[in-house]
Amino acid sequence: MSQNYYENQDSSFQKNNSEALSEDMRAVKEGRARLFEIAFHKKWHMLASAIFSITSVAFSFVPYIILYLVLKEILPNLSDLSQIDSSLLMTYIAFIAASLVLTVATMFISLMCSHLAAFETLYDLKIDFAAKLATLPLGYFNQNATGKLRKVMDDNIESIELFIAHHFPDLVGSFTAPVVLILLLLYFDWRVGLVCLVPIILAYLIQIVSFGGKNKVMYLKTYQDSLDDMNASAVEYVRGISVIKIFNQTVYSFKKIHDSILNYTKFCIKYTYMCRAPMTAFTTILNNISFFIIPVGIWWVTRTTDYAAFALTFIFYLIFSASVVSPFMKLMYVSNKGDVIIDGIRRMDETFNTPSVKEPDHPVNPNTVVGRSIRFENVSFSYTEDHAHNALSDVSFEAAEGQITALVGKSGSGKSTIAHLIPRFWDVDGGVVYIGDTDIRDLKTDDLMDMISFVFQDVFLFKQSVRENIRAGKPDATDEEIRAAAKAAQCDDFIRNLPNGYDTIIQTQGIHLSGGERQRIAIARAILKDSPIIVLDEATAFADPENEYKIQEAFKELIREKTVIMIAHRLPTIRTAHQIIVMSDGKVAESGAHDELIQKNGAYKKMWDAYNATLTWRISQNESKKDISAQGSVV
Numbered sequence: 001m002s003q004n005y006y007e008n009q010d011s012s013f014q015k016n017n018s019e020a021l022s023e024d025m026r027a028v029k030e031g032r033a034r035l036f037e038i039a040f041h042k043k044w045h046m047l048a049s050a051i052f053s054i055t056s057v058a059f060s061f062v063p064y065i066i067l068y069l070v071l072k073e074i075l076p077n078l079s080d081l082s083q084i085d086s087s088l089l090m091t092y093i094a095f096i097a098a099s100l101v102l103t104v105a106t107m108f109i110s111l112m113c114s115h116l117a118a119f120e121t122l123y124d125l126k127i128d129f130a131a132k133l134a135t136l137p138l139g140y141f142n143q144n145a146t147g148k149l150r151k152v153m154d155d156n157i158e159s160i161e162l163f164i165a166h167h168f169p170d171l172v173g174s175f176t177a178p179v180v181l182i183l184l185l186l187y188f189d190w191r192v193g194l195v196c197l198v199p200i201i202l203a204y205l206i207q208i209v210s211f212g213g214k215n216k217v218m219y220l221k222t223y224q225d226s227l228d229d230m231n232a233s234a235v236e237y238v239r240g241i242s243v244i245k246i247f248n249q250t251v252y253s254f255k256k257i258h259d260s261i262l263n264y265t266k267f268c269i270k271y272t273y274m275c276r277a278p279m280t281a282f283t284t285i286l287n288n289i290s291f292f293i294i295p296v297g298i299w300w301v302t303r304t305t306d307y308a309a310f311a312l313t314f315i316f317y318l319i320f321s322a323s324v325v326s327p328f329m330k331l332m333y334v335s336n337k338g339d340v341i342i343d344g345i346r347r348m349d350e351t352f353n354t355p356s357v358k359e360p361d362h363p364v365n366p367n368t369v370v371g372r373s374i375r376f377e378n379v380s381f382s383y384t385e386d387h388a389h390n391a392l393s394d395v396s397f398e399a400a401e402g403q404i405t406a407l408v409g410k411s412g413s414g415k416s417t418i419a420h421l422i423p424r425f426w427d428v429d430g431g432v433v434y435i436g437d438t439d440i441r442d443l444k445t446d447d448l449m450d451m452i453s454f455v456f457q458d459v460f461l462f463k464q465s466v467r468e469n470i471r472a473g474k475p476d477a478t479d480e481e482i483r484a485a486a487k488a489a490q491c492d493d494f495i496r497n498l499p500n501g502y503d504t505i506i507q508t509q510g511i512h513l514s515g516g517e518r519q520r521i522a523i524a525r526a527i528l529k530d531s532p533i534i535v536l537d538e539a540t541a542f543a544d545p546e547n548e549y550k551i552q553e554a555f556k557e558l559i560r561e562k563t564v565i566m567i568a569h570r571l572p573t574i575r576t577a578h579q580i581i582v583m584s585d586g587k588v589a590e591s592g593a594h595d596e597l598i599q600k601n602g603a604y605k606k607m608w609d610a611y612n613a614t615l616t617w618r619i620s621q622n623e624s625k626k627d628i629s630a631q632g633s634v635v
């Protein structure tokens with residue numbers, strides 16, 4: 001049921017939400033202002049929570065006031081207890097019971113309101129953050145490790161929920177309680193009240209001097225940075241575990257994770273040592289306010305004649321001062337937590353404030369785009385901002401509509417970069433990429449993505465059912481359409497042999513698909529999408545002979561009547577391509593069909609000869625092996 005609830009809500013909720021969070025809640029503000037801006041995303045819930053929290057705190061002090069009244073009734077009558085008005089005492093007790101019930105009830109309502117606000121805000125933020133990630137250029141993910149972004153999405157955003165649900169009502173209470181407390185301290189006897197204030201002020205001065213200002217910001221930043229670093233290296237360590245095992249590395253020899261854990265540990269130990277003295281002083285002073293009251297009491301008792309009034313005030317303050325600790329400790333705890341959360345928000349806002357891929361001001365309607373060819377016109381591109389090294393320099397070519405254009409060239413010559421510029425994973429630095437007659441930057445990203453299918457080098461499958469993985473190509477596809485796409489991609493057979501057929505969840509129950517099987521699922525996805533342009537990136541690199549055959553069959557289905565850009569290292573797979581673009585050092589070295597390029601006797605011919613030489617070399621190696629074994633048998 002909850003699944004449907006969210007599914008049904010998605011479209012409208014997400015839309016309203018992106019308006020609310022991306023525009024209103026984007027980080028114009030900083031620090032505490034930003035924290036409260038986010039917290040008050042659901043402002044009526046939060047106001048209600050604040051009012052009930054204040055009410056709860058106010059009720060929580062009623063027993064102390066009544067205690068004063070009880071003492072006032074009992075102390076003057078200690079010599080003759082029959083003088084005590086017992087019905088009045090019973091009324092006081094009833095008041096105490098009622099105030100306790102009301103304290104709990106109002107705090108419960110306050111927490112209810114704050115939790116509702118927290119869950120809705122958390123949902124909005126997470127959806128918005130995920131949506132924002134999808135709009136960022138791929139370069140952003142190069143510079144920001146997956147572990148760091150995961151931490152923002154899980155830990156930092158999650159901590160905002162904690163702040164709204166728990167810390168906010170606590171904070172309101174923590175501010176209200178000291179105010180009520182100080183008023184009460186000063187109300188019953190302002191002189192003793194002032195004495196009680198001295199240790200409170202002293203304790204806070206110690207806090208401010210030790211942790212206030214730039215020191216605290218710097219410590220928090222270092223703490224979060226080292227935590228981020230440790231997270232990022234942990235993710236890298238786990239993802240690269242096969243390489244680590246092969247090269248016989250351990251958590252000690254894999255320097256990055258070892259250093260980051262060590263850094264974090266060192267920092268925490270240093271910070272703990274730094275906190276030791278001021279924190280001990282803070283808690284000791286607040287826990288021992290009576291230590292300040294007793295000398296005053298001794299001084300006072302030698303100068304007073306009204307012992308009843310003295311005893312009433314002295315006993316009351318001794319009891320009441322013990323209640324000072326809890327609200328002040330809470331205030332310190334919540335304010336420390338608040339600082340950690342604010343730092344987390346700053347990290348989240350770095351992502352929110354990163355410019356998304358720019359959408360056109362006046363987008364072209366995709367139905368009016370004439371033609372589905374791809375044309376690069378004098379395209380230059382560098383991955384680095386200083387343009388120290390151009391991945392592409394002045395690249396021009398046209399991949400004709402409905403034809404296959406293959407990209408070949410040495411490793412690092414710029415083939416993948418060309419493929420990545422077509423769906424605007426990055427924007428060109430110079431020149432233009434056209435689809436038909438339209439600059440791709442004049443199309444809305446959604447429309448551009450609808451026109452292109454991409455079969456990546458590393459096939460990524462979601463941890464969902466096979467059916468849902470294929471459906472990603474067309475979210476409203478029927479089960480029949482999914483099955484037809486899977487058949488065309490040569491994967492229907494093996495999917496039906498999985499434990500739950502199309503409903504088998506990938507990467508669970510020991511379900512592990514081979515590289516070729518994963519690739520065919522990706523092809524099924526692309527077939528279902530049925531876009532006019534297909535970009536195949538190293539698509540046949542990992543296949544075994546049987547898979548290779550099936551993948552080729554799947555490709556035939558996928559690329560029928562489409563504009564295809566294909567990157568392949570193995571020359572025979574592109575021999576029949578309509579056009580071959582030979583890349584060298586980010587430039588087009590030559591282009592043409594296979595036969596034309598062979599005739600040109602240029603770079604392609606050299607590659608082809610080299611390829612044929614390897615074949616002969618393999619055969620001659622086999623031959624020589626045969627010779628050796630033949631000789632061996634003769635001997």
Ligand SMILES: Nc1ncnc2c1ncn2[C@@H]1O[C@H](COP(=O)(O)OP(=O)(O)OP(=O)(O)O)[C@@H](O)[C@H]1O
Pocket residue numbers: 142383384391409410411412413414415416417418
């Ligand atoms: N994400 C990146 N960040 C920085 N530089 C990059 C990035 N990706 C590629 N490059 C650089 O851009 C140049 C072109 O790389 P590209 O991946 O396009 O080559 P390629 O021909 O596809 O290589 P391969 O066949 O090995 O995949 C290379 O010098 C490469 O080092």
